[in-house]
Amino acid sequence: MTEQRYLADSTVREFEATVERSLDDRVVLDGTHFYPTGGGQPNDTGTLRVPDADGDGEATLAVVDVEKTDTVYHRVDGAAPPAGTAVRGVVDWDRRYAHMRYHTAQHLLSAVLLEEFDARTVGNQLYADRARLDADYPKFSETDLADVETRMNGLVDDALPVRHYTMDRADAEAELDTERTRIDLLPSSITELRIVEVGDADDPFDRTACAGTHVGTTDEVGEVTVVGRTTQGSETERLTFTLAGT
Ligand SMILES: [Zn+2]
Known part of the structure; x- marks a missing residue:
């Protein structure tokens, strides 16, 4: 189960994490500050920053949905990065x-x-x-x-x-x-x-x-x-x- 870091500290807007699994456009991280839909509170949105193909920059993937079933799934707008990728999550703070x-x-x-x-x-x-x-x-x-x-x-x-x-x-x-x-x-x-x-x-x-x-x-x-x-x-x-x- 992904560590639900927003439970311990709801003030964090940016965080580092590692991809544990990816399935088409869904990403499972080892830990997350993205809140998944639940308890009447909508999911967070934001971005995942990942190293780009040649490794000298960052590509940005929009996080369009977050849901929790057996673990927390981040649905991204694009191809999910492979397991082991280090990512930086940025939560849309206004929302x-x-x-x-x-x-x-x-x-x-x-x-x-x-x-x-x-x-x-x-x-x-x-x-x-x-x-x-x-x-x-x-x-x-x-x-x-x-x-x-x-x-x-x-x-x-x-x-x-x-x-x-x-x-x-x-x-x-x-x-x-x-x-x-x-x-x-x-x-x-x-x-x-x-x-x-x-x-x-x-x-x-x-x-x-x-x-x-x-x-x-x-x-x-x-x-x-x-x-x-x-x-x-x-x-x-x-x-x-x-x-x-x-
Ligand atoms: Zn409540």
Whole structure:
């Protein structure tokens, strides 16, 4: 399995790696900072720089898709370099950083909805310019939406720290609020969890089991606008929000 280096450090934009396998236009590296689609967060894009044929320069291959199945596959626009090739990966940072801001904002929104409306998050999808979240709730009013927006912007202004760590699943199920962490949504094959925590270490505002990439403090999220709501059936509401500058 490719070492998923973005789990340990989501701030790295450029990295060195070695091709382990290549299949037509797909490349498997020994380690990567490219995030593969998952958990409502889209894949990273960017480039792989490889030595060109005569060895005195670099050729650039666009990374157009990244997916994780048995390992992480980078789909490139062109022929994949052979096994053993040393490459330099460059992540499209504008896109990735927008995903990080939206992902942290989504955790804040999920926590606010649970705390204030007892509304559980049942789905989410983020993009580089907007995000949506589905919650178990009959119907939010305009006042509710304004309150949620105010609350989220307060949490952004508080510049709360965001950190992550791994935890044994059995320990997490015993010690954490499983509804909040949404551990119950994860397949039983996952025995070690990555926990993303927002707020003070001794009394965190939110803890969620998550393999996504996040900003370091909530002020990086920027100003939140709750755009609106639509119904997804009598018990589910879909909220859409945007972040300043995206
Ligand atoms: Zn998450």
